[in-house]
Amino acid sequence: MTSEPWWKIFYDFTPFTKSIDEGLRSSMSPFWAVTTEMVIVGILFLLFYAVVGLFLVYWERKVCAFIQNRLGPNRIGPYGIFQTVADLIKLLFKELIPIKNADSFLFNLAPYIVIIVNFMVLGAIPFGKGLHAIDFNIGIFYVIAVSSMSVIGVLLAGWSSNSKYSLIGAMRSGAMIVSYELSLGLALITMVILAGSMQLSVIVEAQRTGWFIFKGHIPAFIAFIIYIISGTAETNRGPFDLAEAESELTAGYHTEYSGMKFAFFYLAEFINMFIVASIASTIFLGGWMPLHIGSWEGFNKIMDIIPPFIWYLGKTFFIIYLIMLLKWTFPRLRIDQLLTLEWKYLLPINLVNVLIMAFLVLMGWHF
Amino acid sequence: MEEQVLNTAINEDEPYLINMGPQHPSTHGVLRLVVSLKGETVKNVVPHIGYIHRGIEKMCESLTYPQIIHLTDRMDYLSAHINNEAVCLNVEKALEIEIPERVKVIRTIMAELTRIQSHQLFWASYGMDLGGQTCYFYGLRDREKVLDIFEETTGGRMIVSYSCPGGLMYDIHPNFQKRVNDFIKYFRSILWEYDAILTGNVIFRERTIGIGKLSLEDAVSYGVTGPSGRASGFSCDIRKHDPYSAYDRVKFNEVLFTEGDTYHRYLARIEEMKESMNIIEQLIDNIPEGPYTVKMKPVLKLPEGEYFQKVETARGELDVFIVSDGNKYPFRMKFRSPNFVNLGVLNHISKEFKIADLVAIAGSLDFVIPDIDR
Amino acid sequence: MNSVVQYFKGIADGIWSLLKGMSVTNRYFFSPGKIVTQKYPNNRKDLVMFDRFKGDLIMPHDEKNEHKCTGCGICQINCPNGSIEVISKTITTEDGKTRKAIDKHIYHLGKCTFCALCVKSCPSDALAFSQEFEHAVFNKELLTKQLNKPGSQIMKGV
Numbered sequence: 001m002t003s004e005p006w007w008k009i010f011y012d013f014t015p016f017t018k019s020i021d022e023g024l025r026s027s028m029s030p031f032w033a034v035t036t037e038m039v040i041v042g043i044l045f046l047l048f049y050a051v052v053g054l055f056l057v058y059w060e061r062k063v064c065a066f067i068q069n070r071l072g073p074n075r076i077g078p079y080g081i082f083q084t085v086a087d088l089i090k091l092l093f094k095e096l097i098p099i100k101n102a103d104s105f106l107f108n109l110a111p112y113i114v115i116i117v118n119f120m121v122l123g124a125i126p127f128g129k130g131l132h133a134i135d136f137n138i139g140i141f142y143v144i145a146v147s148s149m150s151v152i153g154v155l156l157a158g159w160s161s162n163s164k165y166s167l168i169g170a171m172r173s174g175a176m177i178v179s180y181e182l183s184l185g186l187a188l189i190t191m192v193i194l195a196g197s198m199q200l201s202v203i204v205e206a207q208r209t210g211w212f213i214f215k216g217h218i219p220a221f222i223a224f225i226i227y228i229i230s231g232t233a234e235t236n237r238g239p240f241d242l243a244e245a246e247s248e249l250t251a252g253y254h255t256e257y258s259g260m261k262f263a264f265f266y267l268a269e270f271i272n273m274f275i276v277a278s279i280a281s282t283i284f285l286g287g288w289m290p291l292h293i294g295s296w297e298g299f300n301k302i303m304d305i306i307p308p309f310i311w312y313l314g315k316t317f318f319i320i321y322l323i324m325l326l327k328w329t330f331p332r333l334r335i336d337q338l339l340t341l342e343w344k345y346l347l348p349i350n351l352v353n354v355l356i357m358a359f360l361v362l363m364g365w366h367f
Numbered sequence: 368m369e370e371q372v373l374n375t376a377i378n379e380d381e382p383y384l385i386n387m388g389p390q391h392p393s394t395h396g397v398l399r400l401v402v403s404l405k406g407e408t409v410k411n412v413v414p415h416i417g418y419i420h421r422g423i424e425k426m427c428e429s430l431t432y433p434q435i436i437h438l439t440d441r442m443d444y445l446s447a448h449i450n451n452e453a454v455c456l457n458v459e460k461a462l463e464i465e466i467p468e469r470v471k472v473i474r475t476i477m478a479e480l481t482r483i484q485s486h487q488l489f490w491a492s493y494g495m496d497l498g499g500q501t502c503y504f505y506g507l508r509d510r511e512k513v514l515d516i517f518e519e520t521t522g523g524r525m526i527v528s529y530s531c532p533g534g535l536m537y538d539i540h541p542n543f544q545k546r547v548n549d550f551i552k553y554f555r556s557i558l559w560e561y562d563a564i565l566t567g568n569v570i571f572r573e574r575t576i577g578i579g580k581l582s583l584e585d586a587v588s589y590g591v592t593g594p595s596g597r598a599s600g601f602s603c604d605i606r607k608h609d610p611y612s613a614y615d616r617v618k619f620n621e622v623l624f625t626e627g628d629t630y631h632r633y634l635a636r637i638e639e640m641k642e643s644m645n646i647i648e649q650l651i652d653n654i655p656e657g658p659y660t661v662k663m664k665p666v667l668k669l670p671e672g673e674y675f676q677k678v679e680t681a682r683g684e685l686d687v688f689i690v691s692d693g694n695k696y697p698f699r700m701k702f703r704s705p706n707f708v709n710l711g712v713l714n715h716i717s718k719e720f721k722i723a724d725l726v727a728i729a730g731s732l733d734f735v736i737p738d739i740d741r
Numbered sequence: 742m743n744s745v746v747q748y749f750k751g752i753a754d755g756i757w758s759l760l761k762g763m764s765v766t767n768r769y770f771f772s773p774g775k776i777v778t779q780k781y782p783n784n785r786k787d788l789v790m791f792d793r794f795k796g797d798l799i800m801p802h803d804e805k806n807e808h809k810c811t812g813c814g815i816c817q818i819n820c821p822n823g824s825i826e827v828i829s830k831t832i833t834t835e836d837g838k839t840r841k842a843i844d845k846h847i848y849h850l851g852k853c854t855f856c857a858l859c860v861k862s863c864p865s866d867a868l869a870f871s872q873e874f875e876h877a878v879f880n881k882e883l884l885t886k887q888l889n890k891p892g893s894q895i896m897k898g899v
Contacts, residue, residue, distance in 0.1 A: 066503035067766045069777045131683060164385045168407065168722070238498060238572060245498060248726050329564065329766045330759065331571050332498025334723045335407060345752065434821035437856035501766055508777050515791075522795040522870065528856045536861060540793065564762045569755035 013130030029243055041133050045122055048273060054084040056270040056320070064322045094259035094327060099161060102256065106160035111257070111264035113153035118271045121147045125278050126200050128288045128309030139200035140192060143279060144185050147234070150272065151177040154236070154243060157265070158253035169252025173236060173243030173333050179342045180233040180240075186350040187227040190219060190357045191283045200282060207286035210293060215366050219357040224284045226346055226353070228322060231276035233338070235269060238327035242335055272322055274316065281315035288312040380408055387606040387725075389418050396736030399527065400713075400729070407721050412714045416707075420740040427700035432458050432532050432667045435700070438614060439733050442704060443738035445485040446680035448477045448517075451530040453687045456611055457676035460533040461669045468613075469657040470534045472613035472650050475613040476547065477517075477529060478678075479643040483554070485512040485681035486594075486643075489733045493633060497574055502565055509554060518545045532667060534660025547651050550643050558641070566637065575630035579716040579728035582627060589712040593683025593705050594635035595732050599627030605679040617649045628665040629724075632731040668695050682706055682733055706738040747783040762824060774851035790872040797873040798825075798848050800888040807896040808889055812843035816859035816868060825859055826850035843889055850883040 024033040058073065058081060065072025073080030100109065124139050124146075126132040138143050151174060158170020194216045195203045206212075213220050233240040244252030254265045281287060288308035292300045333341065360366050382403035389397040397418035403411040423442060427435045432454070439450035452474050458468055487510040494502020514524040520526040520540045529536055565571050581591065586599035596603050606614040622638040624631040669691035677686045683705025690699040709732050710717040717728045769775060773893045784848075790796065802808050812829035826847040833839050868888075877882060 004613055063770065064501075066770045066773060066776070068501050069508055069769060069774055069775055070504065071778050073782070074780065084400075126466050144776070164383065168385075170405075172407075239501075241498065242723075245723070248723050325763055325766060329762045330568065331494060331502075331565070331574060332722055332723070334574060335572055336721065337573055430821050433858060434819070434856075437821055437854050437858070441854075511777070513790045518794060519791045520793065522791070522793040522857065523855060526855065531861075536857060537793070540791075562767050565767050568762050569758045572758075 007241075011129065011304075013128060015018065015130075017130055017239075033114040035139070040121075045119060045133070049119070049122070049267075052274055053267040053270050054088060056274060057087070057266070059317075059320070060270070060324055063309070064328045067325070067328045082200065088263065091260055091263040096259045096261060097256075099163075099256050101162045103160040106156050107256075108261070110153045110157035110160065111261045111268070113156065114150050114268040115264050117146060117150040117153065118268055118275065121275050122271075124200065125275070126204055126282060126287055126312075127278075128307070128312055131288075131309060132201060135201045137197075137199045140188050140198045140203075144181070144188060147179045147272075147275065148177065150268070153268075157257070158243075161253070161256040163256050165249045165251075166253050166255050167200070169243045169245070169249045169255070172245075173253060175335065176233055176236075176240065176242060176338055179339060180230040180346075183226055183342060183350050184230040184234055186347070186354060187223040187299050188279075188283060190223040190350070190354050191216070193354065193357050193361055194220065195283075196361075203283060204287040204289055207289045208292055209295075210291065211284065211286040211289070211291070213284045216357065216360070217366070219353050219360060220284065222349065222353050222359070224280070226350055227280055227284070228326075230342075230346060231280065232323055232326055233342075235272040235276055237269065237273060237323060239330035239332050240243045240338060241327075241332060242338060245332055273320060277316045277319035277323065278312070280319050281312065285315045285319075286311075287315075386414075395730075395734055398710075398734060398736045398739065400725075402722065402725065404660050407723075409717055409720055409722060410723065410726050412717055414710055414713060416710070416736075416739050418740065419737055421737075421741045424700050424702060427697055429696060432697070435697070436531055437526075437528050439702075440528055441737060442702065442741055443680055443682065443685070443706065443735045444525050445488060445735055446481055446682065446685075447523075447525055448474075448481040448527050448529055449678055449680040450685060451528065452478060452612065453676055453678040453680075455530040455532050456678065457674050457687045457689055458667065458669065460676060461672070461674040461689065462532070462667070464533060464661055464663075466534065466661065467657045468655040468657070469659060472654050473535060473539055473659070475617070476647055476650050476654075477520075477527075479646050480513050480516060480547070481527075482643045482681045483640050484510045484517075486640045487513070489636050489663040489681075490561060490565070490633075493730045493733075496726050497571060499565065499568075499571070505560065505564065507555060512550050512553065516543065516550060517655060519543070519546065531660070532651070533663040534658070536660075538659040539654070544651055544654070547647060550645060551651075552720070554640075555644065558637075561637065566634070572630065574723075574727055575633060575731070576628060576722060578629040578724050578733065580628045581712060581716050583625070585712065585715060586627065586663070588671050589715065590708045591683070591712050592708070593614060593679070593681070594622070594639055595632050595709055596683065597622055598624045598631040598635040600625040603684065605677050605684055609677065611676075611678060613650060614646075617646045619646050629731040631728050632733075636733070665696050668693060669697070680705060682735065682738070683709060702741060704738045704741060705737075706734050707741075710734060710739055751841060752834065759879060790874065792872075793870075794872050794874070797871045798853065798859065798888065799867050799871045800867055801870055802890055802893055803896065806890060806893045807898050808893050809845075809865045810843045810889060810896060811865055811867070812841055812845060812846075813864065815862050816865060819858045819862040821856060821873045822852045822854055824849040824854075832870065834862065843894055846888040847889050848886045849884065850886060852883065 021033070021037065024036055028036070060073045073083035076082040076086050098104065121143055123133040124136060124143055154173045155170045158166040160175070191212055192198055194212055195206050196232065197206070199201060207215070213224055236243045249255070254262055257265060288311050290300070290303040290306060290308065290311050292303060382405065385402050385404060386399060387402055388399035399415040399418065401413045401415060402409055423438050426438060430438070436451050436456055439454050440447040442450055487506050491503045491506020491510070494500070494506070517527050518524050518541050521529040521536070552703065581599045583600045586596045586601040591599070591601065592603045600623060602621060602623060607621045619642045622635050622642060624635060671691055671693040674689045674691065677684055684703070685705055687699045687705035688701040688703070692698040713729060713732065717725045719736065720728065800808050800810060812827055814827045814829070817825045817827045827843065828845040828847065829841050831839050832842045849888040856872070860870060
């Protein structure tokens with residue numbers, strides 16, 4: 001480690017994390033060492049959550065402003081980058097309005113469920129080489145399983161608010177997430193067949209010779225499109241923002257929330273989008289793996305100059321931009337059309353796609 | 368009804384009542400719709416109006432005729448100039464004044480510009496009703512150009528107060544013709560974006576085609592006029608059937624569809640913008656020379672009698688009915704506002720559709736609430 | 742078979758229409774030159790309103806502090822909302838005649854609907870609109886303005 005120059009850390013975090021781990025284990029018992037590591041990781045995730053959440057809110061506002069021929073936030077700080085920080089401070093000081101006749105325990109619990117689910121998923125995402133909190137051998141399964149729990153928070157919020165608009169919003173959200181979970185899972189399964197593993201680190205490593213979207217060509221591309229569509233629906237974002245359709249239900253399931261509790265829902269929506277985008281970039285675009293083309297050694301060397309986590313962030317933000325472009329271009333679907341899209345189009349195509357991918361892998365027709 | 372709305376206990380056979388409005392993003396103002404739902408299906412819609420009733424008709428009874436003009440701006444604020452024109456035409460008819468050709472042509476151009484900006488705002492807000500928020504900004508961006516034309520000539524952007532009995536308040540600005548020509552050139556070049564973003568969009572078409580069908584018989588019997596009526600095949604364009612101002616010398620098509628669904632109500636407005644541009648193009652380069660106003664008496668007294676004038680605003684037929692007792696104030700003033708009549712059909716066409724369709728249907732009827740309440 | 746073709750044609754048409762819409766928004770995202778909004782309070786200095794813009798009712802005074810208002814009250818009669826009050830007084834001119842002149846020309850901005858009937862009906866063109874549009878004040882009384890400046894006199898020959 002000492003012989004390496006300090007900036008090598010940006011290319012591979014493994015020696016760095018390993019040295020911390022060894023240091024901790026040498027000075028305390030294994031139990032306390034693991035506990036300390038968990039606390040450190042937890043604090044880092046909290047920081048990461050806040051920073052990414054605030055940045056995404058800012059980024060979304062800028063993207064939609066530029067799409068709409070506007071300037072967007074431009075008052076606080078250069079180009080308005082501190083606008084969301086100011087918003088956060090405002091929300092922190094706002095009154096939490098107690099709702100008459102609301103089920104206060106569930107009402108207060110709901111935002112935390114949404115937030116906790118976010119944290120649980122974040123833990124399984126590889127951010128860079130060696131920057132990976134837990135490397136499950138069933139990583140994708142875990143991600144799918146945990147992320148579908150956020151609908152409980154939404155349903156609780158809508159139900160416990162004791163408001164008619166909230167209830168309709170929550171019911172829509174329930175119907176939507178339950179059905180889109182299916183095609184989300186199947187799209188990922190298509191790629192699991194190609195990768196032959198559910199472990200996210202293995203999947204990333206398998207893309208050293210080329211990203212899966214190029215390796216699996218046609219079925220991978222179809223799976224990618226289906227994943228983006230159903231991922232957008234999973235996060236309750238436009239054009240699938242029926243649960244909070246503002247022109248129909250004012251604000252849907254979080255109509256009655258105010259102050260910081262509203263901010264939790266708001267942040268969770270953005271972190272959800274980040275999670276969807278980072279899983280897409282991990283599975284389809286190679287995660288932190290630089291763009292490699294087969295055995296072109298020279299080309300691969302040049303691509304390796306850019307540090308892995310920059311690759312990761314770049315891909316993730318590209319997909320986030322795609323999702324935002326979807327939101328700011330299209331009108332909203334109706335609830336029955338939403339279900340039609342899922343059950344009549346996405347699901348059959350997806351099933352056929354899984355078959356094609358399995359056939360492709362069997363015949364070895366992928367790159 | 369009031370108690371039912373507040374009551375949160377829901378039985379299986381009781382309707383699930385929700386209040387859309389008076390503060391609701393998609394009612395475009397302070398219209399209150401009490402909607403009975405079964406699941407997400409709309410069973411009944413009861414509009415409650417009057418939240419911004421200002422008593423304009425009663426106020427008119429204590430104002431002189433030139434003073435009335437500024438109140439009509441505030442009825443249908445998106446067709447401000449056409450409302451002005453309606454009262455002016457009526458007063459001029461009563462006084463039997465011959466209006467200069469120049470005034471007629473300028474009034475027609477301004478009326479068509481008003482129609483275009485009104486439909487642009489319709490396009491913008493309709494996109495937003497359906498959840499496509501970018502439409503709103505593109506629509507307003509283009510509408511701004513029309514408003515600039517208004518501002519340069521009349522000094523007001525929406526509330527123009529440009530017509531007055533006997534002519535116009537001021538002559539057109541020297542830049543007027545150039546600006547209008549520039550705008551038409553610009554707007555023709557940008558209209559394809561409207562189609563790319565909304566008209567052709569598969570989600571939009573799915574949301575609107577076949578939704579809220581209004582048959583020709585119902586359109587006639589409910590008295591639905593304007594683009595909403597013409598989408599059902601009700602030939603009700605007063606510019607065509609009973610021409611006023613300079614409409615008798617221009618060639619244009621009455622936009623008529625037969626389907627009568629939400630999509631065609633939308634399409635009728637898009638097509639009307641194109642027709643309006645045709646009308647303006649025929650007139651703008653040959654505005655006749657002459658005075659912009661007739662010398663009027665300082666106090667206008669209409670001879671005793673009843674006077675009636677109808678015009679085509681951006682939303683339908685506006686009728687102005689004046690009863691005069693020979694005084695300088697009208698004895699009674701009545702406006703038949705298109706929005707009030709069009710609102711009546713909402714319950715009829717939105718039954719058995721989803722709550723999201725209700726928003727689409729209400730948006731396609733293009734309400735301006737101050738015109739409903741007056 | 743026909744329905745299968747319809748199914749796939751529907752998908753292709755749908756995706757094509759969505760891509761068309763996305764190309765428009767994407768193009769605008771990458772062309773910041775098309776931004777139409779203005780940074781309003783920052784561009785106060787070079788913000789030019791149209792010359793006919795109806796911002797605020799004023800009574801133009803010349804450099805000798807003279808205006809054209811004769812105090813006839815026609816603007817007050819023509820105003821539909823009662824936003825103008827003309828308070829006149831009788832003055833004695835140098836040649837010993839008494840004549841009516843303006844004492845105070847009160848304008849209630851809060852009631853004004855900018856119909857321009859006062860400006861149009863004024864027989865001596867004493868009133869005009871200014872381009873001022875920032876009317877927000879903290880105190881309602883500030884919306885009531887006196888249009889003739891203190892110590893001003895009527896212009897000769899009006």
